[in-house]
Amino acid sequence: MIQNYRVMSLSPPASVAKNLERQGDPPFSLSPEVRTLLGCLALILVVLACYNPAAHNGFIKYLDDDLCITENSHVRAGLTWATVRWAFTTYEMSNWFPLTWLSHALDFQLFGLKPDGHHFVNVLLHALNAVLLYLFLQRSTGFRWRSLAVAAFFSLHPINVESVAWAAELKTVLSMLFFLLALHAYLWYVRRPSFLGYAAVAFSFALALLSKPQVITLPFLLILWDYWPLGRIGIARESSAGQKHVHTSWSWLLLEKVPLFLLSAASALVTIKAQKVGGALRSAADYSFGLRLETALLSYVGYLGKAIWPSKLVPFYPHPTKLYPLWQVSASLLLLILITALVVHAHEKRYLTVGWLWFLGTFVPMIGLVQVGAQGMADRYAYIPLIGLFLIVSWLSADTAQTIHLRSRWIAIAAVPVLLVLGILTYRQVGYWHDTESVWRRTLALTEGNYVAHDTMGIMLFDRGQTEEAAAEFRASLRIRPDDLPATEGLGTYEQGRGNLPGAIRLYEKVGTYAGNKNLRAAAYGNLGSAYRQLGELGQAKQYFEAALQLAPDQPLSMVGLGLIAQKNGDFPEAVRQYSHAMAVEPTDVGFLLLANALQQEGHAGEANAIVERVARFSPNIAEARKAANALLSGQ
Helix, strand or coil: CCCEECECCCCCCHHHHHHHHHCCCCCCCCCHHHHHHHHHHHHHHHHHHHCHHHHHCCCCCCCCHHHHHHCCHHHHCCCCHHHHHHHHHCCHHHCCCHHHHHHHHHHHHHHCCCHHHHHHHHHHHHHHHHHHHHHHHHHHHCCHHHHHHHHHHHHHCHHHHHHHHCHHHHHHHHHHHHHHHHHHHHHHHHHCCCHHHHHHHHHHHHHHHHHCHHHCCHHHHHHHHHHCCCCCCCCECCCCCCCCEECCCHHHHHHHCHHHHHHHHHHHHHHHHHHHHHCCECCCCCCCHHHHHHHHHHHHHHHHHHHHCCCCCCCCEECCCCCCCHHHHHHHHHHHHHHHHHHHHCCCCHHHHHHHHHHHHHHHHHCCCCCECCEEECHHHHCCCHHHHHHHHHHHHHHHHHHCCCCHHHHHHHHHHHHHHHHHHHHHHHHCCCCHHHHHHHHHHHCCCCHHHHHHHHHHHHHCCCHHHHHHHHHHHHHHCCCCHHHHHHHHHHHHHCCCHHHHHHHHHHHHHHCCCHHHHHHHHHHHHHHHHHCCCHHHHHHHHHHHHHHCCCCHHHHHHHHHHHHHCCCHHHHHHHHHHHHHHCCCHHHHHHHHHHHHHHCCHHHHHHHHHHHHHHCCCHHHHHHHHHHHHCCC
C-alpha cells in the first residue's frame, strides 16, 4: 500500500530554511508573499533596464531575421488559417517549430516591420522566464534568496543576450516559457498526484517542443529534481519545502516519465527529418565522429569559460575542420573528469550533482555529437544549461557561509557587484546587436578563421552595391575554407555582374552540385537560370528556374526569370502570373514595373498605368528602377 510520507532531502526542513533565510532580512517585517512579489518585480525591472537598448535595434538581415520575419510571406500574412496550416506542415529553417511561426505571425500582425515591437516581446518573455524560474526554485526548495540569486544570474548573464536581443530567437525564449510552466505543473502533480496534474505537465512540455526542441531533455531533468530537492525516494523526512510526497522507487520514477520520453522521442524524430530535408544535418564526410567528440569536449569547457568570464560573445563560432591538438583535448577531458569527481565526492550535497548533471545533460542535444549547421558552439544553446551552474554557485556560496558562520547579508553584499558587472556587460552586449553590420563586423574582430562572417559581410556589401569589397570578403572566406559554397556562389554573382557569364556558370554549377542545403541549391539553380537567360539560352534557363522553384517554391528570382522568358515568347498571361506571384512574395519597384509592362502588352493598360503611378509615388528612385527593369527586358 502506497502511503504519504515526509521524504528525505539534504536541504534543511522548511522551518530551518526560513530561519536561515531570515538572517539577512531587514529589520522591518514583510510577509513572505510581499518579499516574493518584490523579488519578482526586481527581476522584471533589471531585465527591462539592461535590455532597454533592444528597443532601438533593428532586424539582423542574413541572420535569420529576414527568413523568419521580414521576407517570410507566410509570417507577413499574419494569423490566418493558411498560416496555421503552413506552420504545422513546413520544415522551413530545417526545423519544425509551428508555435514559434505562429508567434512570429502574431507579432507581425501587431507590429508589422517595426523591429522594436518584436524585440520587446522577446525581452518581456525573458523577464517572465526569470520570474517563473525564481518562483519554481523557491517552491521546490523553500529558499527565497538563493532562488532569487539563480534567477538574477539567469536574467543578467550576457551569454543570454543572443537569445533575447535577436528577434529570430523568439523560439528560444518561448520554448523556455513553456518549459518552466511544465516544471511548475510537475510540482503541482508531485504534491497532489492526479491525471489532470500530469496532463498539465505533458501539455506544457508539448507546447515547449512545438516552440523549439531544445527542451527535449525535460524528462531527465524531472528525474534529477526527484532526487533533489523533491527527494521522492529515501527515508521518511520533511522536504526542504515542507511538503509531503508519495514514496516511490527509481523504477516507478522512470516509468512515470514514459509518456514524456515518448514526446521527446517524437520531437527528436521530426527534428532529424526536418534537418535532413533542409540539408542542415551534417554527415561524417563533413565532420568525422572523432572531430565531433573533440569539439563537444572543448565546447563544454568553452561554455564553462564563458559562464565565468563572458567575453568575445558573437553569434557564430565556426566548427573546426581538423582535429584539435592532443593537449587541448586531454586538458578539457581532465577538467570535466575532475569536476565530476569532486561532485561525486561531495555527494551529500545533492544540489552539486543536480546542477552539474543539469549543465552536462541539457547540452547533449546541441553539443554537436549529431552535428547540425556549421557552428562549433552557440551562445543561445546555453540559455537553459547554465541554470545548473547558477544553482551550484548560489547554493554552494550559501552553504559555505553557514559553515563559516558568515551572515547571509554579507553574501548578498558580495553578490551585488557581480550582478552589477553582469548587468553592465549585458547592456553593452545588447547594443552590439544594433544592426546587421555592427553584429558581423564585431564577429570578424573577435574571431579568427570565421568564414561565415566573411560570407555574410560579402553578401551585405554586394547588396549595397560595393561589389569589389564584397568580392574581397568572399575571397577571404575561400582562403579559410576553399570548399565554402556560399562564398563560391557570391563570387559567381560578382562574375555575372562583370559580364563573365561562363565563369559565373562554372561557380554556380559547383554550388548546385555540392550543396546539401536545398535553399542554397535552389539559389544556385536560380542564378544559373539567370546567367543562361542572359546568354540567350532560354530553354536551359527555364529548366533551371523550374528546378529552383521545385526546391524553393517562393523564390522570387526564378519566378521573375520565368516571367521574362514567357514575355519574351509572347505568353503575356503567364508573364503576368509569374510577376504577380513574385511580387506577392517579395514586392520590389523593378518587379512591379515588369508586371505593369506585361499587363500593358496583354491589353490591360488601365491596370498597368495604375501600377506605374503607384510605383512612381512611393519609389525612392524611380529612374533607377526603370533602368533596371528595361535592362532585364532587353535580356541583360
